Amino acid sequence: MENFKSGFVALVGRTNVGKSSILNELVGQKIAVVVNKPQTTRTTIKAIVNRKNSQIIFIDTPGIHKPKSKLGTTMNDTAWESIPDADVILFVVEGVSNEIGKGDQMILEKIKQANKPTILIINKIDLSTKEQVFKLIESFKDEYHFKAIIPISALKKPEIEVILEEIEKNLKEGPAYYSEEEYTDQTLRDIVSEVIREKALKLLQDEVPHGIFVEIQKMKKSKTRENEPIFNIEAVIYCVKDSHKGIIIGKGGQMLKRIGTYAREDLEKELETKVNLKLWVKVKEDWINNDLFVKKFKKTD
Ligand SMILES: Nc1nc2c(ncn2[C@@H]2O[C@H](COP(=O)(O)OP(=O)(O)OP(=O)(O)O)[C@@H](O)[C@H]2O)c(=O)[nH]1
Ligand SMILES: [Mg+2]
Structure with missing residues (x-):
């Protein structure tokens, strides 16, 4: 039998790209609120997935944006800090353009510095053409050695098992940090x-x-x-x-x-x-x- 694995997986990306929507899909329940407006998530939210051979602790983070208040600055800091703290990073981008935008480029730089196993999730592919997604994949491939690049639509039955398996592959051996009943840190x-x-x-x-x-x-x-x-x-x-x-x-x-x-x-x-x-x-x-x-x-x- 394989040894048990565990670790912290941070969902990071620009604001409004669908991080919280993906988190809810990954854990199979609504934990984080989802709104079609920027800056919805204000702080980190933990949600735990227990599998046969692993425990994955997801951390949803506030979307990175241009801050206009102290709250905005704090939210950005929280998101940036989650990158070096994570064992695996899920970098979420929108597949609605065929080029890497400025905001994503900034986040990419931080990911390069951290040099952690990172999985790129290209979300909202229901809003784009196959060609666009293909070009975007090529551009991102040139930038970083992603462990995997997975295009999805969080709204349309995303392939959750593929993402979970890819994460599991990249986790290290470790204990279950939380008991099975604990599925979030949200009271x-x-x-x-x-x-x-x-x-x-x-x-x-x-x-x-x-x-x-x-x-x-x-x-x-x-x-x-x-x-x-x-x-x-x-x-x-x-x-x-x-x-x-x-x-x-x-x-x-x-x-x-x-x-x-x-x-x-x-x-x-x-x-x-x-x-x-x-x-x-x-x-x-x-x-x-x-x-x-x-x-x-x-x-x-
Ligand atoms: N068309 C489409 N819309 C999506 C998809 N995933 C999420 N959305 C929508 O995008 C909006 C933002 O989703 P959130 O999950 O709140 O995004 P977020 O990245 O957590 O946003 P912040 O917390 O503000 O950083 C919502 O209206 C979602 O319904 C998708 O795959 N396709
Ligand atoms: Mg959110």
């Missing part, structure tokens, strides 16, 4: 607050979503009058200024109601119970440039 509170933030991100426009964070103030199980279990959740959506507060609440409270309903429906599915969700909106003036606050998004382990 229930983290997941609930991220689901609410995801809905706000999806429904709000322009710069409003980038200044939002959600704080869960109460999460308590009780029974309804019909004796059915129900989760009572109270949360505050913080934003950076008064005008944003107005937008989040909306005319006659319409927007907040939509965010609440949308989040509740999703939470009821995730938690498999009825949910009573109460939301408030508060202003925390320019928190995205406040060191004390931004520090919360920096993970030390």
